[in-house]
Amino acid sequence: MWEDREAIARAGAGEAAALEVLYDRYSTLVYSLALRILRNTGDAEDVTQEVFAQLWKQASRFDPQRGAVGAWLSVIARSRALDRLRRRGSGRVTAGAEGLDAIPDPAPSVELVTASAEQVSAARDALASLPADQRTALELAYYEGLTQAEIAERTSTPLGTVKTRIRTGLQRIRDRISGRPAPTGGEP
Secondary structure: OOOHHHHHHHHHOOOHHHHHHHHHHHHHHHHHHHHHHHOOHHHHHHHHHHHHHHHHHHHHHOOHHHOOHHHHHHHHHHHHHHHHHHHHOOOOOOOOHHHHHHOOOOOOOOOOHHHHHHHHHHHHHHHHHOOHHHHHHHHHHHOOOOOHHHHHHHHOOOHHHHHHHHHHHHHHHHHHHHOOOOOOOOOO
């Protein structure tokens, strides 16, 4: 099986088999993220198709120094899903603790099942361990695409507090996933 870097390079050169490999490996991840944001299977399927069409056209733009293929595709999927959500105009869904259980386990391929399941589980656990205010701010920013100012307005919280909650929440997630002890001080 090709490694991601080789597959993305081959896809960039127009090799359809490489796109197939990447689709098999990452389509579940892309679809799961789109579905989590859009809450509509048809829209999530469309976004998945758009993401892989963009990969096919722009594989040469991928820079392995900036991150992993899965992360790159996730960013594209999130962006496309949020664009679609905004176009729909119906606005945004309410994020809450019940949304944590709805995050699907993406496990894109047999080779990556263990790593993906561990990463998703660690991310879910880290997000769930955050204080409610930090978790809500991160969910509103990531899953609903709200700006920090919009989060402040929606939650009736000062903008500086929202910024601190997001920064502290992200740091706590990074620390928990990497196994570092949680920072002391700052907002709980």
